[in-house]
Amino acid sequence: MRELDSQAIAAAAERQAGLTKPAGSLGELERLGEQLSGIAACCPPPIPSRPLVVVAAGDHGVIAEGVTPWPQEVTGQMVDNFLAGGAAINVLARVVGADVVVVDAGVNRPQPERDGLAILKVGRLTGNIRIEPAMSRDEAAELVDRGRRLAEERAAGGVDLLVTGDMGIGNTTPSAAIVSYVTGRSPQEVTGRGTGIGDEMLAHKVAVIADAVGRCDPSLDGLGIASQLGGYEIAVLAGVMLGGAGAGVPVIVDGVISLAAALVAYRIEPLVRGYLVAGHRSMEPGASAALEFLGLRPLLDLNLRLGEGSGGVLAVPLVKAAAGILAEMATFDSAGVSEK
């Protein structure tokens, strides 16, 4: 993985200044255009035409603690829903012209092979992170590696923009634990209501997360974090980010689960940060804590808290727009427009 190309970033800033618009008037799109130029190591950067959403699904042993009102079987049922095209992420991906690949990163049921599904699992249910590691270090390393190879293969096949999404009943619990562990914020600060839980369950969830984080050695590296706190889909998504970045592909991250994966990826390779685009600001408090830690400013803020990559995929047109501005807009000179 290489650092963003500072010459391309400077060229983008210079080009923005000559385009037929008041200086700086495209706000965040200009900043994003500079980042895309740095990633592509050229200005203008290519306009992404083959976006792919990777929706990784996994199950979580910690739900034995009662941190969610949803039954575990929903994870697998939603995998079926994704493959049938009926979930929110399918609708939103169609709207923005993105493909979807579903990853079984560790769903707790037998999984027949089907079109649109990549089965990358090494286990079916993580350990209960309140009392034990989510998985072994070898399993975490293997999942990160499988996610990385998936992204590399897709990039080699022409995918030029990745979006990370997740499905996993209970997965805001490991995500908040990772955010708390990496950012140093208290479990209370970073734990939210997930899919909608009451005050009593929330207080219990905070206690479970505090125990999970408290169990961890304070000097864990990225794989250690994924191993101790989980989950399977988070490890795969961290790998997807590393693989995408390594292949020079921008990666739009979704909400708190994707951001927990981003923290794991960042602990493995800090350079990955430059390749990440924050799609939206999830309502989960852990998302904002992770965004701040990573120095990412989200493009959208629509009070979403669904996961699946729903908030990430909605940012795809904005990434295309930012690249398109640099690639296709006329300059004052070329259009014969007077300057002030």
Next chain:
Amino acid sequence: MRELDSQAIAAAAERQAGLTKPAGSLGELERLGEQLSGIAACCPPPIPSRPLVVVAAGDHGVIAEGVTPWPQEVTGQMVDNFLAGGAAINVLARVVGADVVVVDAGVNRPQPERDGLAILKVGRLTGNIRIEPAMSRDEAAELVDRGRRLAEERAAGGVDLLVTGDMGIGNTTPSAAIVSYVTGRSPQEVTGRGTGIGDEMLAHKVAVIADAVGRCDPSLDGLGIASQLGGYEIAVLAGVMLGGAGAGVPVIVDGVISLAAALVAYRIEPLVRGYLVAGHRSMEPGASAALEFLGLRPLLDLNLRLGEGSGGVLAVPLVKAAAGILAEMATFDSAGVSEK
């Protein structure tokens, strides 16, 4: 123009609750889906497939007061740029799959007929609103009517989503004046730096706007406001909103110029408000004042201050997404997904 259909809105809220997602987890998209259902008077509402950006251009006599560093000729030069496809709005419209029609609402130069251009002008330069009306009441009525008919004709031709955009050197001045007049906020509160002016010019601009507003009878109706404070493109855009709403087409409004037009339209027919979707929060303070007055919550907040409909058109995918969710997502029942 009819009120939004409350039965369709209720049906949308009920449908959202049965879709395969946690209740309320799509945030603003759910609220928008209800509005679109109310506009279409059915649930699910159609997914817009023929969005059109109307970019209305006009020139402003008030620039004689020195409220902008840009020369007036830029308005016409940018019309040429729009028609050549090299402006920001062209790039962004291509990204989201929208068409663009440019309206000469009153540009201060001869205007040959060209493809993609609608010449609706009744004059070439508004009066200097610091000391005189922008145009006669008859001219204002004629421009609103021409804008209305343009929208009606396009809707009859299949356009199912409108976006309003503007071009006009100096047009943040009449816009801020209208916002101040209608909302009752002081000129200082609602006047911004437009395309980027310094402190001295800003203070002068506030004084010019205060004089313009102070000149007006306090009981002006919508046409009176457009006549006294201008501008040509604002009158046309007010008509576009009224025509779109009358034809049952949602209208995405852009920044402060479009919002000033929305205030004029609202003073002509308050029901228009239900058909408006705020595309983004412009950096101009008058935009936020108008949004609050109209009770509109913007979808995007990207620090844009360009105009042309740039912030509006970026919201097109979000409108499609909101309709798509209602039209295409599976329910818990249909997908066989367990509920909590």
